[in-house]
Amino acid sequence: MIKAMNITKDFGANTVLKDISTIIKQGQVVAIIGPSGSGKSTFLRCLNLLEEPTSGNIFINDKKITDKKVDKLAIRRNIGMVFQHFHLFPHMTVLENVAYAPQKVKKLSKAEAESTAKKLLDKVGLTDKVAAYPNRLSGGQKQRVAIARALAMEPEIMLFDEPTSALDPEMVKEVLDVMKDLVDTGMTMVIVTHEMNFAKEVADRVLFLADGMLVEEGNPQEFFEHPKTERAQDFLAKVL
Amino acid sequence: MNLDFSQIVPYIPFMIEGIWVTLGFVFVSILVGLILGIILALFKITKSKFLKGIANVYTSIFRGTPLILQLMIIYFAIPQLTGYDIEPFVSAILAFGLNSAAYVSEIIRAGIMAVDRGQIEAAEALGVSYRPMMQNIILPQAVKNILPALMNEFITLTKESAIVSTIGYLDLMRRAQIVGADIYRNFEPLLFVGAIYWVMVFILTKLGQAAERRLRQSD
Ligand SMILES: Nc1ncnc2c1ncn2[C@@H]1O[C@H](COP(=O)(O)OP(=O)(O)OP(=O)(O)O)[C@@H](O)[C@H]1O
Ligand SMILES: [Mg+2]
Numbered sequence: 001m002i003k004a005m006n007i008t009k010d011f012g013a014n015t016v017l018k019d020i021s022t023i024i025k026q027g028q029v030v031a032i033i034g035p036s037g038s039g040k041s042t043f044l045r046c047l048n049l050l051e052e053p054t055s056g057n058i059f060i061n062d063k064k065i066t067d068k069k070v071d072k073l074a075i076r077r078n079i080g081m082v083f084q085h086f087h088l089f090p091h092m093t094v095l096e097n098v099a100y101a102p103q104k105v106k107k108l109s110k111a112e113a114e115s116t117a118k119k120l121l122d123k124v125g126l127t128d129k130v131a132a133y134p135n136r137l138s139g140g141q142k143q144r145v146a147i148a149r150a151l152a153m154e155p156e157i158m159l160f161d162e163p164t165s166a167l168d169p170e171m172v173k174e175v176l177d178v179m180k181d182l183v184d185t186g187m188t189m190v191i192v193t194h195e196m197n198f199a200k201e202v203a204d205r206v207l208f209l210a211d212g213m214l215v216e217e218g219n220p221q222e223f224f225e226h227p228k229t230e231r232a233q234d235f236l237a238k239v240l
Numbered sequence: 241m242n243l244d245f246s247q248i249v250p251y252i253p254f255m256i257e258g259i260w261v262t263l264g265f266v267f268v269s270i271l272v273g274l275i276l277g278i279i280l281a282l283f284k285i286t287k288s289k290f291l292k293g294i295a296n297v298y299t300s301i302f303r304g305t306p307l308i309l310q311l312m313i314i315y316f317a318i319p320q321l322t323g324y325d326i327e328p329f330v331s332a333i334l335a336f337g338l339n340s341a342a343y344v345s346e347i348i349r350a351g352i353m354a355v356d357r358g359q360i361e362a363a364e365a366l367g368v369s370y371r372p373m374m375q376n377i378i379l380p381q382a383v384k385n386i387l388p389a390l391m392n393e394f395i396t397l398t399k400e401s402a403i404v405s406t407i408g409y410l411d412l413m414r415r416a417q418i419v420g421a422d423i424y425r426n427f428e429p430l431l432f433v434g435a436i437y438w439v440m441v442f443i444l445t446k447l448g449q450a451a452e453r454r455l456r457q458s459d
Contacts, residue, residue: 048365050361050364050365072364073364073367073368073369074367076364076365076366076367077366077367079365080365081362081365083358083361083362085358087356087358087359087361087362088362089359089362089377090381091380091381100366100368100376101366101367101368104368104372104376105366105367105368105369149366150365150366153366153367
């Protein structure tokens with residue numbers, strides 16, 4: 001469970017998150033949508049402490065991760081993250097990318113880590129790419145490797161920051177399919193996305209951010225059919 | 241113009257020996273510069289303002305003054321201050337090593353900074369701690385940025401090494417001068433060692449290119 005309480009984030013004089021509070025229960029899939037620059041990425045990155053909130057608190061399973069004394073790395077081990085631009089390690093093969101963190105962080109043996117990595121790569125449909133370097137892969141393949149890499153740490157929560165925004169249209173589906181499989185396993189997922197149909201289909205709840213504020217939240221049917229705020233109505237009129 | 245290379249023939253072994261003298265102290269200087277340069281580069285990328293400050297002041301001093309002045313201070317001025325002589329070989333290594341460290345540290349720092357920030361974030365998001373992140377993820381990528389510039393630095397060092405002749409160290413350059421004085425002809429011995437410098441730099445350049453090609457293979 002993730003509990004965000006009154007999260008505010010300043011970059012210098014610029015306040016990009018304003019008093020955001022929400023609770024994400026275990027196994028829930030939450031989509032974060034909103035216009036560019038509204039603070040979606042920043043909020044997501046606060047959840048694994050890639051950004052530190054200026055004020056407010058975040059609890060994960062009742063552990064206060066915004067505590068100064070907390071071991072950030074230990075928190076992050078339990079939270080996978082997938083980036084818009086993949087950020088695969090270019091000097092490692094696909095298999096090495098996925099098997100690296102379990103060896104270094106969880107101290108698994110090479111054999112154990114690689115066998116788990118192969119299973120995960122199998123699941124995301126990349127069995128035949130284990131020995132390839134990332135630059136030989138298409139965008140969709142890269143993103144599937146990135147998902148496998150995050151899953152290799154066996155996280156309880158997965159964060160996605162526009163995982164399909166950098167992809168050619170014909171590759172979006174293969175990545176969304178992998179994410180749907182993940183939804184079916186009961187993973188807790190927080191997804192920043194511009195794929196409204198996907199959000200409608202898989203999300204249990206939608207958070208709509210604008211100007212750093214959590215303007216509206218609700219279940220997708222309600223939100224997409226009957227947005228309550230004018231801000232959300234305007235936004236949906238533009239993107240749907 | 242009457243060139244006469246026959247006169248330098250007896251001196252050729254003497255001058256050739258200079259190759260090893262030059263290569264020897266250049267090699268040790270590169271090593272000193274590399275090790276100290278890596279340490280300074282690490283200082284520059286830490287969060288500690290104090291260590292950063294030390295490294296920056298160091299770099300500023302050694303890049304901001306002539307190398308020949310640094311060499312003179314070590315060889316002539318420090319013994320005057322301390323009463324202990326410093327051998328030409330040790331002086332040369334100190335001057336070149338300390339000077340090169342300043343340049344090497346800048347090259348390494350820039351190479352590390354040039355690695356995509358997303359790489360650090362990906363590692364952090366996986367819970368990888370600082371040391372393995374540096375060792376396994378950042379540095380292997382930084383090496384590709386660093387190596388070509390480092391090779392240039394080694395080539396510059398090899399050529400600039402000729403200024404140790406000013407403290408009487410018997411390197412290639414000094415030997416050419418000695419031969420010149422002996423036979424009252426300067427052009428031939430200078431041309432001879434000039435060719436040797438050129439070949440050494442040529443070989444270094446080729447080695448550098450080969451190393452770069454190998455690194456590019458994963459691209
Ligand atoms: N590291 C940073 N330093 C300064 N300002 C930042 C930083 N990161 C983000 N911002 C600013 O914070 C605001 C919110 O950015 P954020 O990336 O969270 O928006 P977003 O909703 O994810 O937008 P997009 O849909 O374009 O990805 C923007 O105005 C951005 O310029
Ligand atoms: Mg964003």
